[in-house]
Amino acid sequence: MIVVFLFFEKNDISNFYPSLVNILCSYVIASLAAVLYWDSRRSNFLSTKELELLAAADHLTRLHNRRSFDLHMKRAWQDAIDKNLSIALFLIDVDNFKKFNDIYGHLEGDKCLCTISEVISNSIRKTDFAARYGGEEFVVSLIGLNYETTERIANGLLENMRKQKIPHAGSVTPYVTLSLGCMIYRPDGQEAVGIEDFIRMADDALYMAKGQGRNRVVMHPDATKAF
Numbered sequence: 001m002i003v004v005f006l007f008f009e010k011n012d013i014s015n016f017y018p019s020l021v022n023i024l025c026s027y028v029i030a031s032l033a034a035v036l037y038w039d040s041r042r043s044n045f046l047s048t049k050e051l052e053l054l055a056a057a058d059h060l061t062r063l064h065n066r067r068s069f070d071l072h073m074k075r076a077w078q079d080a081i082d083k084n085l086s087i088a089l090f091l092i093d094v095d096n097f098k099k100f101n102d103i104y105g106h107l108e109g110d111k112c113l114c115t116i117s118e119v120i121s122n123s124i125r126k127t128d129f130a131a132r133y134g135g136e137e138f139v140v141s142l143i144g145l146n147y148e149t150t151e152r153i154a155n156g157l158l159e160n161m162r163k164q165k166i167p168h169a170g171s172v173t174p175y176v177t178l179s180l181g182c183m184i185y186r187p188d189g190q191e192a193v194g195i196e197d198f199i200r201m202a203d204d205a206l207y208m209a210k211g212q213g214r215n216r217v218v219m220h221p222d223a224t225k226a227f
Contacts, residue, residue: 060110061117064131069139072129073195076141081189086227088150088184089202090140090157092120095177095214097136099170112166112176119164123157139202147225150184154217177215181206184223 056068064072080087094100094116101109113136120130124140133139142150158178166176183202185193193201201220209218 058132061114061132063117063121063138064129066131066134069129069131069133069141072131073141073199076129076143077187077195077198080143081187083144084186085144086146086150086184086186086224087198088142088145088182089198090138090142090154091133091181091199091202091206092138092140092157093179093206093210094136095179095210096168096171100168100176103168103170115164115166116161116176116178119161120157123160124153145184146227147184147219147223150182151217151219154180154182154219158215158217172214179206179209179214180217181209181220182217182223183220186224186227 056064058065076087079085094112097109097112100112113132116138117130117132120138120140124130124142127143129141131139142153145153158180161178162173162175164176167174168176171177181202182205183198185198187193187198201222205218205220205223208220209216212218
């Protein structure tokens, strides 16, 4: 705080008070303007962050959306190369979901998708990335895990879904189940397997899981086991 000592003659006191009032008024106005300015900046910052979060989220499940996943994969892939880490990908499909909607209605279908998103979030690590891939498909990427741990997390996810016991009269069991295809790989930057190949291989594993009867995890045959 700056303290200003003012010296004035006795006969100048009548001029002093109006000047003091003007100074105080100017100070109050400047302070108020500064508060309003920074409050506006803060509000704009929060609004921008909120918009970014909304743009990255799926409106129904509140997981990340497909666009957010595409951006994440580029960063995660490069991070795995830079740090010499493995990267794994789950592609997850709800078994016979069209029949579920036909039997129980789309509102129940939406509730089911929300429950599945919660199960996925609660079955993976906080550092893992989960998104709604489209329709009744979900995707999860995991970095830095070995083959056995990745497979265990995948099977645990499906078991946690079975525990929900959501009725499904038109599926392979009386309850809603998931099929999961997984690919795990350690990229080296030499493009022996690129991002598109990697995602396609996880998708191939998912189709294998469906072809083998659904309600199961299938690890891609070319998934790397040596870490």
